[in-house]
Amino acid sequence: MSPALAILLSALAMTAIVGTRYLAASGAFALATRIRHPGLYRGLDRQMRREIGWSLASAAIYGAPAGIVAWGWREHGWTRIYSDVSAWPLWYLPVSVLLYLAAHDAWFYWTHRWMHRPRPFRIAHAVHHASRPPTAWAAMAFHPLEAIAGAVVIPLLVFVIPIHVAALGLVLAIMTVMGVTNHMGWEIFPRWMHSGPLGSWLITASHHQRHHAEYACNYGLYFRFWDRLCGTDKGLGDFRSLRRGVHSAGRREPDLDA
Numbered sequence: 009m010s011p012a013l014a015i016l017l018s019a020l021a022m023t024a025i026v027g028t029r030y031l032a033a034s035g036a037f038a039l040a041t042r043i044r045h046p047g048l049y050r051g052l053d054r055q056m057r058r059e060i061g062w063s064l065a066s067a068a069i070y071g072a073p074a075g076i077v078a079w080g081w082r083e084h085g086w087t088r089i090y091s092d093v094s095a096w097p098l099w100y101l102p103v104s105v106l107l108y109l110a111a112h113d114a115w116f117y118w119t120h121r122w123m124h125r126p127r128p129f130r131i132a133h134a135v136h137h138a139s140r141p142p143t144a145w146a147a148m149a150f151h152p153l154e155a156i157a158g159a160v161v162i163p164l165l166v167f168v169i170p171i172h173v174a175a176l177g178l179v180l181a182i183m184t185v186m187g188v189t190n191h192m193g194w195e196i197f198p199r200w201m202h203s204g205p206l207g208s209w210l211i212t213a214s215h216h217q218r219h220h221a222e223y224a225c226n227y228g229l230y231f232r233f234w235d236r237l238c239g240t241d242k243g244l245g246d247f248r249s250l251r252r253g254v255h256s257a258g259r260r261e262p263d264l265d266a
């Protein structure tokens with residue numbers, strides 16, 4: 009098989025994996041929403057179809073660099089991904105996961121903040137903010153330009169920071185779950201994760217909801233470090249305030265706190 013065909017097939021396989029992962033994760037949390045807060049997504053069918061369309065397009069974009077790097081890893085030993093668990097000390101396993109999350113978070117914070125400048129917002133980031141309020145399907149609802157900015161992070165990091173293949177799987181799982189739950193419209197995590205000493209450094213739906221409500225704050229992805237350092241952290245949001253503008257007054261709001 010020619011390298012070009014092998015790369016194409018690898019990219020297609022990665023697209024299928026990312027797309028399936030998105031549908032499974034968002035589908036599962038949308039179902040959890042139906043059970044836990046029936047009616048929360050009432051009247052949002054059109055928006056959710058839109059979110060799924062943009063997200064599947066993003067899956068194709070995420071699949072391309074991931075497919076190229078996966079091919080290079082298999083065929084030419086590219087990247088610093090290792091599969092022999094004794095290649096690095098055991099303590100490095102959790103450290104590598106934290107390094108990836110911190111690096112991804114920094115990249116996300118600064119590109120996200122830049123995308124809130126008027127021109128990039130109008131051209132690209134407005135697609136993500138058209139979800140008002142976001143649902144579990146909005147996890148990958150990005151304009152293709154924004155999807156490219158997100159798609160290159162992990163494929164670049166694997167060339168720089170050594171990581172065991174299972175730890176990389178954990179990073180991708182955390183990325184998927186947080187991407188979905190941060191947009192779900194209610195808090196699924198226990199109180200210590202969003203309030204209290206540790207919660208004041210972690211980002212869950214309570215924090216990202218406020219970004220979707222007020223735009224110019226709470227730009228982070230996993231950690232509140234950059235937001236707090238740069239004075240853009242406005243604290244936790246109120247799930248009801250974002251929904252009030254969308255749904256007719258008088259409808260009883262479900263209890264959205266965990």
Ligand SMILES: [Zn+2]
Pocket residue numbers: 136142191216220
């Ligand atoms: Zn968002």
Ligand SMILES: [Zn+2]
Pocket residue numbers: 120124133136137219223
């Ligand atoms: Zn934004």
